Amino acid sequence: MEAAEQRRKRKRGRHILLSLSSSRSLFLCSSFIIFILFMSSHHRFFLFFFNFNTATLLRPPLALSLLYSSATSNSILDPLTPLTSSTPSFTLQHRIQFPNHYLLLLLTNHHINPHQLECVYYYYTNASSSSSSSGSTEPLVIEVQPVLSTDRFDESRSIARCPFPRTNGTAVDLRRRGGNLIRRSSYFTTNQTVVQSWEKGVYEASLDRESNTVVVFVKGLNLRPHKVSDPTHFRCHFGFKNLNKDGSFLITTRAVSVAQEVVRCLLPQGVRNNTDRAKGVGVTVSHLSGNFRHPVRTILPSIARIDGKGKKKRGKYELCVCTMVWNQGSALREWVMYHAWLGVERWFIYDNNSDDDIEEVIQDLDSQGFNVTRQVWPWIKTQEAGFSHCALKARDECKWVGFFDVDEFFYFPNEFHHQLGQGGGLPGENSLRSVVANYSSSRSIAEIRTACHSFGPSGLRSHPKQGVTVGYTCRLQSPERHKSIVRPDLLHVSLLNVVHHFQLREGFRYVNMPEGSAVINHYKYQVWDTFKAKFFRRVATYVVDWQEDQNKGSKDRAPGLGTEAIEPPNWHLRFCEVWDTGLKDFLLSYFADPVTGLLPWDRSLL
Template sequence: MACQVRTPFLYVVASITFCLVFYHHYLRDAIASFSSLQLSTSTSPPIMQSPTPSPPHPSPSPPLPLPLPLPVMLLERTFPPPPPPPNYAIIDNLTAVHFVNSPPPLPPSPISTTSILLPGWEVFVIVPRGKNSSDPNGDFCVFDNNEVSPAKYFGRLPFPDRATFICPLPLHARRRLPFKQPVLTKSPMHPPETNGFSWPLLLQWSHLVYDSLTTNDDVVLFVKGVNIHQGTNRKPSELRCVFGDDASNGVRTAVTTSMQEVFRCPRPEQTAVPQAEPIKVSLEIVTENKVVPSVAYYTPPRRLESKKGKSLLCANTMVYNVAKFLREWVIYHSKIGVEKFLLYDNGSDDDLQQVVEELVKEGFDISTYFWAWPKTQEAGFSHAGIYAKEVCTWIIYIDVDEFVYTPSWANLSKPSTSLLQSLLARNSSRFGQISINCREFGPSEQRVHPVMGVTQGYHCRRRHHNRHKSIVLLDAIDDSLLNVVHHFKLRRGYKTKRFISDHIVVNHYKYQAWPEFRAKFRRRVSAYVLDWTQKLNPKSHDRAPGLGFSAVEPDGWPQKFCEVHDHGLKNLARKWFGLETGSGYKMAWQR
């Protein structure tokens, strides 16, 4: 608005008065607004904790006195600058705010793990003792090309105690040779600081000392990649055990036996190796001047413990996700003479441990041993032959889909622990091993796991037996610990007793309903049994006829392998363990 001087005099005075009043009110409101903005932007906004309603706006501030003489204000009238943008961004409607202009949190230091590349592009991550939080969830693997993959908690390695994880090797990382070990992080959004970090090479499963066991007299090593063919073994004189984290300066002892993946050597002198902390133990190939990489440690002697004293007969098997089968297998065999069960858990992710704990509360003697290593069933059996020697006299090596049975029990009204134990008593003076043939049962029209158990659901089998399983006297096992799928080499002076199928058999419920067999197809545990996914030896007796090389259900699977209808164990188990209910029968192992 412009003010012009005109006559008469009164008009001029009125115009000036009007201008002064107008500017006074205008500037008063502007100053009040400016002061209010200064107060509202002088502090950071509070962090929102919950979606509570916004409080009502406060009433306008009272007018403030003019800080400057009016003529100066008229000449220097300015408007306040716009307020700075808020220092936060709303993540979602529930989690309040995240500051975006504040400096990000400092990245954590990387955890230096030891990692092994397993078959199927899986990375097995071992966390050093004391380096991992107690929370096994929410971890990620960060690779040297900044790719991230989820790390699934796998279990804890014993002796010494270490947490383990499995994470897939990302596709792009598979193209970068040589492969590097990842580091662990809790959040992919805030990976650890790896500038200047030395990425070690990823260990190869095909060439590794993966476990060890110390006895009172020697040390047993379990090694991949030294004796690579069944029946072909390096001479012990070509090898030495190496004790110490620094292999070049480690203490060395001679290897006494070399068989398959098992190597034995004397313990070093106590003064030569410090005992305060466990130390690495490895295997040296003298002829190649090479020490095999190792994740195994030399520890004091250790053995299976039992609160019930030494058992005459134990059962040992390697398991993976067998929770749904375990109750039936344990209850049945405990009633015919097995006193203790030792399960080598090969990385189960079902509720196996919960089922074991329930059975223990019911009075069954069951122990589990975390055995993470893939396709090492024979090595695991060798390990058990030493580990359980103080608490087991005999061990029967059968799987949880296998049941010992003889037609001579058909007339018994109830089971008895003497059924197997009397068999051992009659043969213990002359034999160190009892060999029992297997009968292989087919799907028997089942399309899902039978709710009453495998003994009730599968009743049709192949005509001829295939393979055998053994009950072994642990004192009779040869020092080499050599075994080939459930039978051992024996010390000199011991023999193996072979029973014909008409006397005693193992019912092997091998070819089950397709969903169950498919899981077995994908995870063979034996190093010396043909891998069904490999296109080798299609006529092998180990293969399921007509299956092919992939986990695709063959036509007519429910009717396959049905040559003989065999209801012997089905009827006997129903008589022994069947419970009458209002709607029919219920087996003792059913919930």
């Protein structure tokens, strides 16, 4: 009897445990559903992650996919300094090696003063590793150098540039000036010297709200220049902060166009109805290689996050200008002020690692009402991609965008030779804006091309004090190349360009400006001290640098010039076939101060 009673008790106990287990499972399930509903009501974007096709999920190696490495990165705060509300925090995300410096990408909401930080170079030793009680390696600092410069990169990130160390084989990092070397997280403990090459990887990404696509800028695809490529072998992969701390990508979409360094992909389905959700999302690109039997999909390292800026404005500027510069602060005032008089209303200056006073010059011009902004663009040999980026960025603000350099000046011979206009207006004022406005209503014209006349040193041995438009007056007889003003809303989906012009949408064409009505004075071959800066680096992707022993007969080189920055004999007399003082005479007649003789860009410096 007692045995039977004990069996009944054990059976009843099992029923109770099963009941409790079922109740607990039901409670956990209900709690999870409530949590999902809560998140969806407050963050609808959360539901997006549960709707993707798991077959498209791609998980590359961690070292190549740190779209959001802040989860496993290191703070450059001195560990001995207490963190206060007034102490800005920084998180190192990426190290990128360029030909002559390191670029370190930092996550921070604060402006970084270069004097706050210093570059630290170190290596790890087995002895220090074995002596560590925790078993982690300890750095041996062997060199410290000042930070070269800092810049704000986007809304949440900044960059710091460090020189190369004097000792090879060392890692680079940052610390507060005079502080201790930073402590390291688990990721950087096992990957102390991870440095990404500038020659391979995804470096920028821009949202195109009109087409529900993202335009991604990539180095290392090695595609045919000046051609649209087959997009079927390319994919974009999206990663989302805090949901992929292991570096994996959650969503994959197909590419719709590929050309040179620009890949355009569809946005993930879950964000197309509200593209603001894509802002700040990490993205990379993969491409298919190998053969039919053994295809290999290669995913590229990435530092890119989707830039969510750029909403349509109610009204657009008639004419804007975009250019890419390196150390051209001294040339900007003349170029901007002159073209403002011709009718340019907005300037996009893409700064390619300048270390002169260009930032102060741009701020000063903007404060004077010239509507100039500086776009930090640290990526070298990317002029074509930069122009594609600018065309997309300017589309929401501008009807027409001109792409030309700061040594190129539009000149209207017929307009400038008229007498003073009625009401005291200067002849030729707003001429450039009037030209493009006449084509704004055209149903077929999407690009205006203007021929360039190349000017030489004109006998000068030092930079002209009143500017290039007055100083250089002798040029080659025949024009060289052209530059373009385009309708950014009518460009080909690939944004393909060759610097001088863009590929247009099907059904649209370009028009050439007659030389008698408009030309560009290109002050290309300036005095040697100015010209030799070109030997540092050419900004265009597919143009060989001057110091490389290739394509010596190319039109992109100066005739008779070698691969070294050595002044040729009689440089100051070269490239002089026709004396052309038309623009100089006009400016001195109508723009110079009658008492001092100063031009507007000279007076602005007083």
